[in-house]
Amino acid sequence: MEKSEGIEGENGITEEKQGFKDGSICGYDSLHRLLSANLKPQIFQEVSRLILGLNCGRALETIVLPESAKALSSKHDFELQAFSFSADKELLREPRLVRVGLIQNSIALPTTAPFLDQKKAIFEKLGPIIDAAGASGVNILCLQEAWLMPFAFCTREKRWCEFAEPVNGESTQFLQEFAHKYNMVIISPILERDVNHGETLWNTAIIIGNHGNVVGKHRKNHIPRVGDFNESTYYMEGNTGHPVFETAFGKIAVNICYGRHHPLNWLAFGLNGAEIVFNPSATVGELSEPMWPIEARNAAIANSYFVGSINRVGTEIFPNPFTSGDGKPQHPDFGHFYGSSHFSAPDAACTPSLSRFKDGLLISDMDLNLCRQLKDKWGFRMTARYELYADMLARYLKPDFEPQVISDPLLHKKSS
């Protein structure tokens, strides 16, 4: 784990040291910047072709944003990047251009601060970033998983449940104003308290329409039971299926965090017609960083849709140390949330990632027509043979399932 060997800042937000640690550099900002700073332009271009999936003809263009957005970024010290994916021009359909935003951030106050102060502070911190999205003309904006609170599930302490809110709670009301003001769809992933079902908790994404109305919700389908991700202590597998939300700006869905490891979860959103799937997450260094871009990009390719991946940033120090089921001594933090939010496109392209350390807003323009263009080109739906797999899964579910194994009849013969 990339543990809290950093420097504690004014707000209690830990920043990793820039430079060398354990013989390896850990202070670089993003893979993309590390490579662009250290490779000659022509070599970097070819590396980008392979790593970012940018083919010669299809460069990823940067977008010029309004000065007001840039000013907010400078004043409130968050990263602001914007790119545009390209698509073919069609003869029978107009382009369906959408501007989409992702926000990643660290917590606003130390976890030891009074909960009410923490809530107020996170609203205050996110306000200017959402304003920058609005000023930039973002149509659909997604926040990170459980954005209202520290990712405290590693502690297994139940007091953090206080941060749970109903779908029409304070955080939703906070965002509804922005949605209405900026004519912007906002996806708000929070810890949900289901009052009508005996105060049950869920890990939920609320979809707020561009008129400020609540369109619906989706509850996290797959719950991790790995390392410090003891989330099953707090909530169970979601019961909302795989809804796709038809908004004013396209058909969207939300694959929350650990669901990204399940190709079937991605598939189901695709079968229901999603054009953009968001993956608000909270995940740390050594556990998942090398998997992070692979799973999102694979999902975008396999399902012919765009993916927006978000991970929080920073190291969160908790009041009471806890163990992690790995035989190591108790410790007060979860490791470093490495940010690196990014977009993936159905043609295998992806944007550079936001910083591994800093709050940020990543914006991308995309023509949703690209989804169908890729479906027509590759034909994955047509060639998928779903009947084989429906049958396979139905058989697999039976307790007496027998795998299809062909054993070498000479398996136990000694070699001559």
Added chain:
Amino acid sequence: MEKSEGIEGENGITEEKQGFKDGSICGYDSLHRLLSANLKPQIFQEVSRLILGLNCGRALETIVLPESAKALSSKHDFELQAFSFSADKELLREPRLVRVGLIQNSIALPTTAPFLDQKKAIFEKLGPIIDAAGASGVNILCLQEAWLMPFAFCTREKRWCEFAEPVNGESTQFLQEFAHKYNMVIISPILERDVNHGETLWNTAIIIGNHGNVVGKHRKNHIPRVGDFNESTYYMEGNTGHPVFETAFGKIAVNICYGRHHPLNWLAFGLNGAEIVFNPSATVGELSEPMWPIEARNAAIANSYFVGSINRVGTEIFPNPFTSGDGKPQHPDFGHFYGSSHFSAPDAACTPSLSRFKDGLLISDMDLNLCRQLKDKWGFRMTARYELYADMLARYLKPDFEPQVISDPLLHKKSS
């Protein structure tokens, strides 16, 4: 497409020019070497952590191979690389170490040579590479897709069907000798002629056991209909399900070429218990190169097994020019097969790739215990909720399937 702008060699095998082309370098050998040659060691180490998934504690070690294998590599001018993945030591199971090999190669003679000469030449070319695998103690060896012939399906000419052979044909007999001699399982992907079913053709992988016996076969499940990959002109979707072959050295399966784009195909081999899945392929530059490592690594991660990915190398020039359904003029070649064969591990690690231009043998040691270790760690099987997806797919198959869509009731309201 990376078309035939290269230099034609003695055998009619086109080699791309080293150096710059269209403002981008295309002559580099592999991404790994390009990066290692151009980055400082400490930066390269961190880039490797992210790109190759090599965590600080888990370096990928190189294996020292016997001099006899190296001598064959020098004499016959093929690349020889060998690595070892690491796994935890268990207390109740001995390690299950297996040495696995992948061969990538260009065709041996021009496509204009008499077919019999082409067949003889490819046997002669592969012999020393298989000998090198045998001398290196490889336990399981996989050849590339349709290794016996040029990848001529782009021409749509039926005369190439002559290369098809029954399961017990000449190519199988050729490999059975090596399998027996070296106590080595060999996977032989060929164009199969099913004489007992009216001369039907299939794209098939034949599994030859370590005693030289034919253990079984698997037929390609998903057939592309994209660009120059007009394979549906020649053969249909396979009818062998998703068999896993229990060999003397582990449970293996074969996901042939285009099947790698289908996460369900990967999943089905996993549900049947595969520990290593081979992906013998033939694929070209601009079409798929950025997707190449993503799909294989995602499959290894999602299914907790090893993946061995193989792609042929070189540009194959055909006697009669053909069009590609892209409005461009007729041309005599398919583009550049970019090689880049590599292994992926269930813990997100992968080996560097073989060359983009040269024949090669890639060897990797792997402890098959790693598969279960990752299953226990991440719990993807346990948290997969297959019942949701069995139901979803069964519903999706119905012609009157209704996607789960929640429409914003204010969808058509103008913004205020």
